[in-house]
Amino acid sequence: MVPLGKIIQILEKNFQVRVEGSCDGEEKIATVQFLTPPNNDVRIYQPYVLYLAVTTDFNLPDESVVLLIDAALVSPRKNTLSINRPLNPLDVHNVINMEIINSISIDKEKEEMFSILQSGGGIKSILEVAHSYLRNPVVICDTNFSIIEGIPEHHNPIDFEEQGSREILTIASIESMHKKDLINKIFKSKDAFFTYNEISNMNVLMCGVRINRSVVGLVVAAEQANPFKDIDIEYVQVLAQMLSIEIQKRGNALAKGELKYESLLKTLFDGKLSDRSYVEQRFSQLGYQLSSYLYIITFACDLVTDKHINPRYYVDQLNYICKRGLSFIYRDTPVMLLFSDKPASPFSDEEELRLEDFLKLNQLYAAVSYPFTNVLNTQYYYSQSADILHFLKKDVPDKNILYFEDYCLFGLLKNVEPLIPLQTAIHPDILSLRDYDLKHNTDYMNTLRNYVFADRNALKTAAALNIHKSTFFYRLSKIGDILGVSLDNGRKLFLYELSFHIIDFIGLESIN
Known part of the structure; x- marks a missing residue:
């Protein structure tokens, strides 16, 4: 059977016409019939039939679909289409019928393909x-x-x-x-x-x-x-x-079994090894030399825990993307120990491009720890990496590779409980600005936030707020007047920035 919408597309393409009227484009059509006198009355609804008519003088159940040829729509009858052009009805019939025949043939071929799947x-x-x-x-x-x-x-x-x-x-x-x-x-x-x-x-x-x-x-x-x-x-x-x-x-068949280094990595991540020379020797015996710097990368998304997908399927691909990394499954999640000779970036340009594509397509996120040099500290940097993923529950980032450097403060704040004492660490000047904005319908709190997060750069802040720099300087002066402080005070600006991080962490709506 052919969807009615597809039949409309084929008619418009073949005859260079416009098919008017409204119908359900998903309705399936299995046969096409002419409505010609005296057989233009059909009392019983027949599903999957498209009727061709050259006159509006017919009597059909409302559910029946009709295509008028060389006739305009004169009433808003449901399931009626029209081509207001003098086409040969037999040509129209043949085009539709050929598509139905092709569809039957294709359906048989699809069934054959699915039978292979079932076998x-x-x-x-x-x-x-x-x-x-x-x-x-x-x-x-x-x-x-x-x-x-x-x-x-x-x-x-x-x-x-x-x-x-x-x-x-x-x-x-x-x-x-x-x-x-x-x-x-x-x-x-x-x-x-x-x-x-x-x-x-x-x-x-x-x-x-x-x-x-x-x-x-x-x-x-x-x-x-x-x-x-x-x-x-x-x-x-x-x-x-x-x-x-x-x-x-x-x-499970697509994914490889346990890798030769997996037992060593599990013990290392569990923090059960205390002899650095022994660990380096074990890696050497397995054919791996530890580099100057190490990174831990933890991967997470909904699909990792999906019962249909073995996470080892991802491990195999990750090892091809980052050949300096050893990936395995730790606590039901893909994790990588990555070797690097540079502390500046864990990935080459090619690795980063391939990894970004892989993560995006699979809806995965990669959380990258700080670089470290002592392999015995692996468990701590794993916790650092895993901590980043905690914030995916609060906010969906616009990038798939996340670095602890950008989440370090949140990692510290996460361990401060309960939230009410943490709220009290917000500088009172920030709360004063919030109250002033609510009363006077201004945007000074957001202006100050953008300023401290733009490295105290006036031009960057004005661009982020989409305002002229003179407008920004006016606002900055006004903020100083409201708070009675000088915004050249580096210590004060640091406390303001810390306060905004706390607000981001606990949520503005949580502040009393």
């Missing part, structure tokens, strides 16, 4: 059936853009590079996807879409493999052997749905 043939068997319909190469990648399976066996040195036993998309190809905003499109769109790959010089068809709100894989078909057809979009969408089910069924 337990696995990802490769599903791809083989899809390839027989698409007649073009098709692959499924994980969200690290590493190929899980391809039919025919994939080998494309232009877009992909070999890393160990895997083929992974080159950084140049990923940057090209970013320029065309394809990562966002994959994340936001539930439908397949065509795009052109400038690097390989061919058209491709993409569709995200989704589980709940997250994208856990990507189907890519390349227009290499045969030209794409419009129906290929439906094939790829069905393929993505099937692969989603298969990944949920076989999540």
